[in-house]
Amino acid sequence: MPHLSVPGAELYYEAEGPASAPAVLLIHAGIASLRMWDCLVPTLVEDHYVVRFDTRGFGQTRTEDVTFSDRTDALDVLDHLGVQRACVVGSSRGGRIGLDLALEAPDRITGVVTVGSTPSGLPDVELTDAEDAAFDSIDDAYAQQDWPRVVELETRLWAIAPTRDAATLDPDFVSTAYALNRPNAGHRPEAPIAAPADPTAYEAINDLQVPLLATVGEFDLSPELAAQAFLVSALSRAEGYIFSDTAHLPSVEHPDEFNAVLRGWLTKHGL
Structure with a gap:
């Protein structure tokens, strides 16, 4: 099984599709692992180079209790595979990482798709x-x-x-x-410490220069619904989509609809 050695961790990753095709980096939610994308990959690899990895604290990745940058981990995986630029599709915390990465390394990211994601630094939203x-x-x-x-x-x-x-x-x-x-x-007993983005995505959102598709499930939690609305309203070029009859994992609960929305957006922006 492929693991990439990085400071304090062994990152498990998978890459499929033609290496010469446009790259898509999939980053999973905090209640899953890279396996959450299994229904998406077979279609996406037809014309994309699909990269995914288990972030620290999840799946088959092994980590020490060290301070690290989840943006650097993502770039290390791309570098290892020789990927210069990629569109990031992130679910939940994966979307937060994607936004931070696009702002921190704008020359490496071609677009961002968030799925029920709250950008770093978003003010607290009252819960039900x-x-x-x-x-x-x-x-x-x-x-x-x-x-x-x-x-x-x-x-x-x-x-x-x-x-x-x-x-x-x-x-x-x-x-x-x-x-x-x-x-x-x-x-869960592991305790790696993710270094926060500085500035946060909430503070720097107007600096985002790539296409953004902000999505959410209609039954997701209050902060995630508010975050999707914020992302769509903050940037005039941002696009939004709300998946009906689903909560935090629309790509798993309604994979066909998710595939159609994602591929339509990728095609529209030539990604």
Whole structure:
């Protein structure tokens, strides 16, 4: 299995498709690993070089408890594969990393797609009572170091959402959502420290020079809905899309629609 040695970590990565084609870097959500993109890759590799990796604390990546830059990790993977420029598609925290990366290394990024992502530095958004209670339950499980319980509650909050009943959803999606996050339980005791972007994406958003597509699921949490609206309104050239009947993982819950939206946007911008 391919691992890239970087300071304090062994990053697991995968790359598929013609190396001469436009590159797309996929960065996963905090309740998943690079496996969340499995439904997307077979179509995308037809005309793109698709790169994805497990960030520190997730999937098959191994890390020491060190301070690091998640932007540098992403660039290290691209450098290792000889990719000079790529469009970043990031889900949740993956989209935050993508925005920070596009601002920090504008010569390396051709476009950014965010999926339920809050840009770094975004002011706090008030949670609903149900969201607040769910986060309290996760905090309690963390305090007890009950890691399987933590990932179960995380998945229920983000993938299912407080406003939905899992019993009414596609059982295959529900099963997949839990399966994507379950292996991360073993990483929860790890404590690598991600160095924050300076300036934050919220502060520097007007400096973003590449095309941006900000998406979100209609049942995502309050901060993520507010963040998508902010990104679309902050830049006149930004485009937005709201996926119906889904929460934090639209690419997993509705892969065909996600593929159509993403590929249409990539084609429109020649990416």
